Amino acid sequence: MNRQTTASTCCYCGVGCGVLIEHDGERILGVSGDPAHPANFGKLCSKGSTLHLTGDLAARALYPELRLxxxxxxxxxxxxxxxxxxxxxxxxxxxxxxxxxxxxxxxxxxxxxxxxxxxxxxxxxxxxxxxxxxxxxxMSSAVVGYKRSLGADAPPCSYEDLELSDCVMIVGSNMAYAHPVLFRRLEEAKSRRPQMKVIVIDPRRTDTCDLADLHLAILPGTDVALFHGILHLLLWEDWVDRDFIKAHTEGLAELKTLVRDYTPQMVAQLCGISIEQLQQCAEWVGTAPSFLSLWCMGLNQSTAGSAKNSALINLHLATGQIGRPGTGPFSLTGQPxxxxxxxxxxxxxxxxxxxxxxxxxxxxxxxxxxxxxxxxxxxxxxxxxxxxxxxxxxxxxxxxxxxxxxxxxxxxxxxxxxxxxxxxxxxxxxxxxxxxxxxxxxxxxxxxxxxxxxxxxxxxxxxxxxxxxxxxxxxxxxxxxxxxxxxxxxxxxxxxxxxxxxxxxxxxxxxxxxxxxxxxxxxxxxxxxxxxxxxxxxxxWPFPAGARQGTPRLYGDGIFPTANGRARFIADPYRAAKEQRDARFPLTLITGRLRDQWHGMSRTGTAAQLFGHVSEAVLSLHPDEMRRHRLQPGDLVNLKSRRGAVIVAVGSDDSVRPGQAFLPMHWGDRYLKGGVNTLTLPAFDPLSKQPELKHSGVRLEAVNLPWQLFALIEGDVQRHFETLRPLCEAFSYVSLSLVGRERPALLIRAAHGQAPDPQLLGEIDQCLSLLDGPVLAYDDPRRAIGKRVRIENGSITAIRLAGETLAQHWLQSLWLEGRADQQLRRWLLAPMSAPPGTVGAIATDKTLCNCENVSLNAVCAGIRQGLDLQGLKNNLRCGTQCGSCVPEIKRLLAAEARPVAVI
Incomplete structure (x- = not known):
């Protein structure tokens, strides 16, 4: 085999990581980080490091197709x-x-x-x-923010500023998931300089918050009020750079008049935080030798996205924190x-x-x-x-x-x-x-x-x-x-x-x-x-003709690309998000990213390995909301907005506040019937015209779907997807995902109010290769229950449970282990519903470290044995590659010891 290496870049987020593609001229065989690329110096996240596993040819468009x-x-x-x-x-x-x-x-x-x-x-x-x-x-709100405040759509910073800053504020970004390579860089800088302050502003307590000295869990959509409240305190305490303001800016007088009303008491109440948190945040921003802000969709995807961007940039102009190492407003781009x-x-x-x-x-x-x-x-x-x-x-x-x-x-x-x-x-x-x-x-x-x-x-x-x-x-x-x-x-x-x-x-x-x-x-x-x-x-850039190196930072001379060379303070008042909680829609739906999936999953959704950490769409609710709605983890609800509805499973998660719900953005109609964006609203920012994808009013309604389906088939998963997904359209709830690393398989969970036509089940069984051959079957037509398992060479290759699915996790564990013992035969042929013994570990297990294929159960077992983070790395190899699993491992370690409180 003629193995070659070609240097290129990753095709996912805007970090722009360099990759080395290993190939034979016809097929891509592997991928690794490019140590020479200054964006990542050889590091890759879980998505980038599995690029060679994605892009299944069965999912590719290979020739033109025309409909007349x-x-x-x-x-x-x-x-x-x-x-x-x-x-x-x-x-x-x-x-x-x-x-x-x-x-x-x-x-x-x-x-x-x-x-x-x-x-x-x-x-x-x-x-x-x-x-x-x-x-x-x-990104369009970031464009407007930069242009209005600084004169041009030009992020003024470099990645090295993450390591050089004394105070880093991360706003509306789960950076640990959305931009993992940069987060690792910040994490390492923080470990070398513990005195660096990290502030995270996010309604949810995300993995990014594990690095924070201060987490402000503001109410969704209140960012402008928060930034005005911080500026109010900066002005009150004289934590501003008056010389910079006088020489290089304009418009502060109007802004001062506006923020005078944003008192600590008012802002704390509006944002749902304490006055002490607000004061601490302002003090760190105002007194740090260098201040850097990082943000992403939490600011941009809003009907007030442009105002949020400019209100944040106002803090940099007031403190003169721009154009120097470790300073500046730095938007993190979402796409490559x-x-x-x-x-x-x-x-x-x-x-x-x-x-x-x-x-x-x-x-x-x-x-x-x-x-x-x-x-x-x-x-x-x-x-x-x-x-x-x-x-x-x-x-x-x-x-x-x-x-x-x-x-x-x-x-x-x-x-x-x-x-x-x-x-x-x-x-x-x-x-x-x-x-x-x-x-x-x-x-x-x-x-x-x-x-x-x-x-x-x-x-x-x-x-x-x-x-x-x-x-x-x-x-x-x-x-x-x-x-x-x-x-x-x-x-x-x-x-x-x-x-x-x-x-x-x-x-x-x-x-x-x-x-x-x-x-x-x-x-x-x-x-x-x-x-x-x-x-x-x-x-x-800029990299003019004749240059031999690029420009790491902009505006070091204090001159901005505006008509008069001055940056502008922008005085936009706080305006609430379009849809507020009310009696009809008492929950606020927040959307965001998963660690191992990207955008609509057209690429990542072809790799079973990337479903290991989170395999299906789950609506995260605070435990209080779960109790209020009398829900148990895994229950199905009808999640409704003013535009549509989607049936989805729920999970208990204290990282979201009561009154809020979180659903990852990735699940489209291909993987979850209806898809997440059936719920979101098209209202947009009047300047950037960017829609408010992050903030929708929703409610939960109980659903009664007693008939359930569980199916699994290994092999050509894309072909199985194509044949089975249309048949599932008949069911009220449908969730599809991929499972397995060495033996990828398609997994389907579905539910409906009553048993479907037997002919439909027959078509599904045909697609699953469960109609003939080495198939064990049990049918109870009176109770509309059916069970079928295909066994080849002593291993399960396909499963279909219809009517009830109590044995799904046990059967999935048998499939994963590649065995089909006598218990399976006795259970399948007996008129009973429950599987023998206890439900398999796969019911609660997941892949915690994708790079080294380390499960949650394995990490928990290591912690019980007394291993610390370094011990887990040494013994299990988890966290030694991209590091995306480290925040979750740290939380498990902290839970075993004692909770670590932050302000």
Whole structure:
């Protein structure tokens, strides 16, 4: 085997970790962290370290598929037919209804070159600003915050500032899960300098809080009030930098008038914290030699997201804590290249080079560079607006690339209705299994991680070269190549006999054309090229022509890219979240991330190993709420919002407050019937137009679903997914997940009010290979109970329990252990429901350390034997790789000893 190694980057979060891809030229065989990459220095999280296990070919889109009419099935076609058809539809739609009748919805996972091709296609060729990105759902409030307060969308910090700061404030981010590699870096810095203060502001007590000296569990949505309350105390105690304020800022007088009313008593009551906590927080922020803030979706995904961002930046301007090592407001990007999208103008209100689509001078500059007469003046549609216009019929053709709106957008009932109503939907996607794929009239197979070349920009403005390791499978093509091919065909219809705007043969040409649009701008990339990154390594912008190194920090001279060079204090009052608790909806639903899954699980959901820590969707409720609703862990409830409902299992969790509920964001309709975003609301921030995905009013209703189904089948899990998921649509509750590491299997739990038609069970049994062969079966038609187990070579390979499922955990443990003993035969053939003995350990066990496959039970056993953290690492190897399991291990150790209280 010809083993090779190719340096590239991870395709998950915005940390931008360098990876070394091990391959043989055709297949990716393994992955490790790149020790030479300055974003991670060789470290990877549980998701990044398992990249080679994801992307099952059975889940991939491998060739173009075209549907010639609504209600018909798509069929395989060739690239020329597919793109010619798309060209005809778009050209005819534009001719009949105008350029704004079409739209493009793209992704923070695209490469910069892909982004640039799409922007030029939409604005220069089609003539519409209807191009938006799923970054609208995660980063657009940070964009507005930076631009309003500092003058440009430019995070001013570097990752090394995490190690250099004396006071780090983490707001609205479970950094331990969402950005684990950076959290490990902060954790190590804290261990070396225990005097460093870490403040975590989050309604939940997350794993990130285990590092905190102070956890402010504020009520959801009250961040602006909190920041104003902190500033009130900073001004009162004179913990401000008056010289910096006088020389480099404007607008403090108006802000002082506003925050005068945000007294400690009022803020403490509003936020649900103590006055002492508020005062301690302000003192640490105001007296620390260096102060750094880190934030993510908890601030951004809000109807007041822009106000939250600017209110936090106000604290840095008041204390002069910006532009120096260890200081600054630092937004943590959610996707691998959301920053590159912002650079290239991939939000409907932007243009390449940090320009604004509403600015006539900016439009003229880009039009002249592209060689077109003008760019469109009409404002483009942001994501929520785009799908509203899709549903109303104003958008008649939609091109979606590398994103899954039928899972990720709020108010899924409306989004799916919009996709169903659209006359023509193109989906350019690597995975044909996403929820959005069902709505695509044309599916175009795209290359994925490890299969394409280009560049990405991470959270610290560092541009990395993404290198291709293997050839894309089937007929999949790089995103930029698909876009350019379509654009070349379309310009023959829209700009006949004119020079092509898309004379690109390789991604480096796209980058080189784009970077000239940044020359002289705040993000000047004119000195960077793919070749230079290969020579010098990943570099931070600005990197002007002639430079030999990037810029680690911005605004060290106190000069900001505003009209007068001054940063601006922004005086926005606190406004409550859109949906408050009331009699009809007495709970606040918070959404967030899991440790080992990412976004809509189109990639991570193909690896059974990544379900080991959390295998199914569970609604977390405080024990008091569990008692109030008379619920036990594992019970099913109907979780309702004003927009829809989803049936989900509940779990007791004292990390959330009474009156709140937490549900991970990842579970779409493919894995949980209905999906989480059936519940969330489309209300958005008036400036950033980012929706309030974090905060919804909900209620719990009891459900009576006595008939239950449990099924497990090992083997080709993606094929089993495809055949079994549609059959499960008949049940009220459906949850699907993958289990097992060495022998991956599909696991299904379902429930319904009554036994289904026997024919449906027969179809399910056929898919499970339980109708003939070495199958043990027991049926009790009177009680609508049936049990079937397939045993091959002494091991269980498939299970189906119907009617009642008391034996599911025991059977799953037998399957996992690869045995089928005599107890199984006696239990299965006897007219009894309960399994023999006690329920297997798998009922309560889970994989605590994914990297080393260490279970929760094994760690607890080690703790009972007297092992400390280092002892557990030495004996079990848990926590020795990515470290994501360490906070949970520390909690187990603390629980064994005594609770550790924080202020």
């Amino acid at each position: 009419g609504k209600g018909l099935a798509r069929s395989r076609t060739d690239w020329d037919t597919a793109l010619d058809h798309a060209t005809n539809v778009f050209a005819e739609t534009i001719a009949e209804h105008g350029p704004d009748s079409v739209a493009f919805y793209i992704s923070g996972q695209l490469l910069t070159e892909d982004y640039y091709a799409f922007n030029k296609l939409a604005r220069a060729l089609v003539g519409t600003n209807n191009i938006d990105s799923n970054s609208r759902l995660c 290249n959301a920053m590159g999208g912002r650079e290239t103008g991939s939000l409907s209100n932007l243009l390449p080079g940090h320009r604004d689509a509403a600015n006539p001078e900016h439009r003229a500059e880009v039009a002249a560079y592209w060689g077109v007469e003008s760019l469109p003046e009409a404002p483009g549609l942001s994501a929520i607006e785009l799908f509203e216009n899709l549903r109303s019929g104003k958008i008649k053709a939609l091109w979606i690339a590398c994103t899954n709106p039928a899972q990720s957008m709020p108010d899924q009932s409306a989004v799916r209705a919009a996709l169903e109503a659209c006359p023509f939907v193109v989906l350019q996607e690597a995975f044909r299994t996403t929820e959005t794929a069902a709505f695509a009239d044309l599916l175009l197979p795209a290359a994925s991680w490890g299969e394409k070349e280009g560049s990405v920009t991470n959270s610290e403005r560092r541009i990395s070269h993404v290198r291709k390791a293997v050839v894309a499978p089937g007929e999949a093509r790089p995103d930029w190549a698909i876009t350019v091919d379509f654009a070349q065909r379309l310009e023959k219809r829209l700009r006949p006999r004119q020079p092509s705007l898309f004379a690109f043969d390789q991604p480096s040409q796209l980058f080189d054309e784009f970077k000239a649009l940044t020359r002289g701008r705040d993000l000047d990339l004119s000195g960077i090229s793919h070749a230079l990154i290969d020579e010098l390594g990943p570099q931070q």
